[in-house]
Amino acid sequence: MRYHVMPLSEMARKVSQGQSLPEHAVALNFDDGYASNYELALPVLKEFGLPATIFLSTGFLDEGRPLWFHEADLAMTCQGASTRRLVRALRRLKTLPEEQMRAEVAGLVSEAGGLGELPEVLRPLTWQQAREMRAGGLVEFGGHTHTHPILSRCTVERQREEIVKCRDRMEAELGRRPRLFGIPNGYPADFDKTTLAELAAAGFEHAFTMTPGRVKASCHPLKIPRYGAPVSVWETEATASGAFELVRVWKAKGGPG
Numbered sequence: 001m002r003y004h005v006m007p008l009s010e011m012a013r014k015v016s017q018g019q020s021l022p023e024h025a026v027a028l029n030f031d032d033g034y035a036s037n038y039e040l041a042l043p044v045l046k047e048f049g050l051p052a053t054i055f056l057s058t059g060f061l062d063e064g065r066p067l068w069f070h071e072a073d074l075a076m077t078c079q080g081a082s083t084r085r086l087v088r089a090l091r092r093l094k095t096l097p098e099e100q101m102r103a104e105v106a107g108l109v110s111e112a113g114g115l116g117e118l119p120e121v122l123r124p125l126t127w128q129q130a131r132e133m134r135a136g137g138l139v140e141f142g143g144h145t146h147t148h149p150i151l152s153r154c155t156v157e158r159q160r161e162e163i164v165k166c167r168d169r170m171e172a173e174l175g176r177r178p179r180l181f182g183i184p185n186g187y188p189a190d191f192d193k194t195t196l197a198e199l200a201a202a203g204f205e206h207a208f209t210m211t212p213g214r215v216k217a218s219c220h221p222l223k224i225p226r227y228g229a230p231v232s233v234w235e236t237e238a239t240a241s242g243a244f245e246l247v248r249v250w251k252a253k254g255g256p257g
């Protein structure tokens, strides 16, 4: 099947205005702002002329320190934790009030005696790389908070600070205010009414969750679903073609019988 790959901003705008999308429309997007977006993805995007969106955690680019969940992961891995223990610990950390979560992550890092050098795959983009990508015309950028907290675990003030600081840092470095936002972690428990109100107040027009689903006119503009990264060509095809969606709808209707 052939897909029509379009910029996420155009897809969101068209859908919000009630316009129809081209058949088999797909929008590519990446979260956090890793250097690999520039080093590995950009050459492929250029080769095939594919537009994409990158949601930036601005503090990650500013400081070059791992995001908190990578810190927890690295610290626990240093200490020999099993994958199962790691997954459980991360799941729990995401449910804690923001300050408690940060304190626990700092505790894990200090127990591990520091994190050493940041692994290659976890390096952030530099702002210069981001500017170069934007200037190339294929890549657009959206916000993803400043330090990637789980927004629903933050106070109102902290949510506002994370959203506004991200917007302002992007405007300062990239010369324009972002209008798109990727909600960190993005599942229903990870954001709340305050998140949506603060996003709207900060001028974000469209925000994207991690609830899997297809973009439709009935979507709330600040709760637009996305599919997570497929792990194989087969899964990509099943996701983009709508095969997974058919199964989901079928199950929701009661499945067989």
Ligand SMILES: [Zn+2]
Binding pocket: 031, 032, 144, 148, 184, 185
């Ligand atoms: Zn993220």
